[in-house]
Amino acid sequence: MSWPFSPPGSHSSSPPSIAPLARAESTSSISSNNSLSAATTPTVGKNLTLSVSDDAFVDKLPTFGRPFDSLAGCSRGPSPLTMGAQDTLPVAAAFTETVNAFFKGANPNNDTATTPNPDCKTFWVNMPNLMTHLKKVAEQKPQATYYNVDMLKYQVSAQGLTSTPLNLAASWRCEPTSTDLRIDYKYNGGAMTTPMALNNVQFLIPVDGGVTKLLAVLPPAAWNAEQQRILWKIPDISQKSENGGIGSLLARFQLSEGPSKPSPLAVQFTSEGSTLSGCDIELAGPGYRFSLIKKRFAAGKYLADN
Numbered sequence: 293m294s295w296p297f298s299p300p301g302s303h304s305s306s307p308p309s310i311a312p313l314a315r316a317e318s319t320s321s322i323s324s325n326n327s328l329s330a331a332t333t334p335t336v337g338k339n340l341t342l343s344v345s346d347d348a349f350v351d352k353l354p355t356f357g358r359p360f361d362s363l364a365g366c367s368r369g370p371s372p373l374t375m376g377a378q379d380t381l382p383v384a385a386a387f388t389e390t391v392n393a394f395f396k397g398a399n400p401n402n403d404t405a406t407t408p409n410p411d412c413k414t415f416w417v418n419m420p421n422l423m424t425h426l427k428k429v430a431e432q433k434p435q436a437t438y439y440n441v442d443m444l445k446y447q448v449s450a451q452g453l454t455s456t457p458l459n460l461a462a463s464w465r466c467e468p469t470s471t472d473l474r475i476d477y478k479y480n481g482g483a484m485t486t487p488m489a490l491n492n493v494q495f496l497i498p499v500d501g502g503v504t505k506l507l508a509v510l511p512p513a514a515w516n517a518e519q520q521r522i523l524w525k526i527p528d529i530s531q532k533s534e535n536g537g538i539g540s541l542l543a544r545f546q547l548s549e550g551p552s553k554p555s556p557l558a559v560q561f562t563s564e565g566s567t568l569s570g571c572d573i574e575l576a577g578p579g580y581r582f583s584l585i586k587k588r589f590a591a592g593k594y595l596a597d598n
Contacts (some may be wrong), residue, residue: 305330326387326444342515381461382583384438385573395460395596403453411578415444448569457483457568457589458490458529459563460596462497466551469505471499473522474546475596479529487567489530493561495541496523502549509543529561554598562590
């Protein structure tokens with residue numbers, strides 16, 4: 293049986309195939325902090341087009357650690373600002389976005405994508421207020437070589453598989469003495485302004501029903517008997533990965549108190565060098581220059597259900 297993300301000719305002998313559902317839904321959202329180092333007069337452009345995630349399963353999910361630290365506050369580590377010969381003030385900007393998504397059903401190829409709104413919103417920094425704030429921070433931390441300031445927090449929404457960097461489908465076959473689980477995933481570089489690899493990808497899902505033995509698993513995964521959860525870790529997924537970033541995770545469990553009840557899948561990943569919203573920044577007027585612009589995003593509540 294052909295699976296949602298399986299490339300032509302791909303097959304697997306164990307566990308056996310599970311019939312996919314005929315319906316699938318996907319929603320996603322992005323929230324972000326845009327932080328600057330030092331003083332600047334930026335504009336933030338492009339309409340942000342990624343709907344609020346469904347939190348119905350959040351209480352049942354394991355909690356991952358925060359992928360990124362907050363950028364607000366004083367300096368930590370080497371300065372991102374480089375001094376040059378020009379008589380200009382160096383400015384470093386960082387975009388850190390969090391994407392939340394919920395996938396429903398075993399056949400996400402039937403979703404309908406929405407068309408982004410082409411309108412652009414521009415935000416200007418109030419320089420006197422910024423300078424006053426920086427002065428206060430400098431008085432509190434006189435030894436710091438640079439200062440971080442959260443300039444803008446935004447949230448954008450869209451529906452459809454075109455807006456999510458990793459598309460998912462989860463399928464269960466639950467019997468009194470065994471459970472078969474299949475997770476299909478597909479990398480989607482088109483969701484990013486610049487296609488970049490997804491790093492440290494983790495798939496975590498609970499399996500109840502009194503699991504006594506892991507009968508088969510592909511690729512290798514870690515089973516936590518105490519918490520009754522299985523975890524797959526993939527170092528990175530991109531267009532350069534096998535099958536263009538399309539793959540499947542398979543497992544069969546032996547039960548003593550079955551059948552199992554399907555649970556939501558939680559996924560975590562990070563990515564450096566791009567954003568999902570298309571939000572950008574520029575300097576207006578002389579006296580400033582960009583020393584660094586850093587863009588990255590990470591999965592927040594990134595869920596898939598049967």
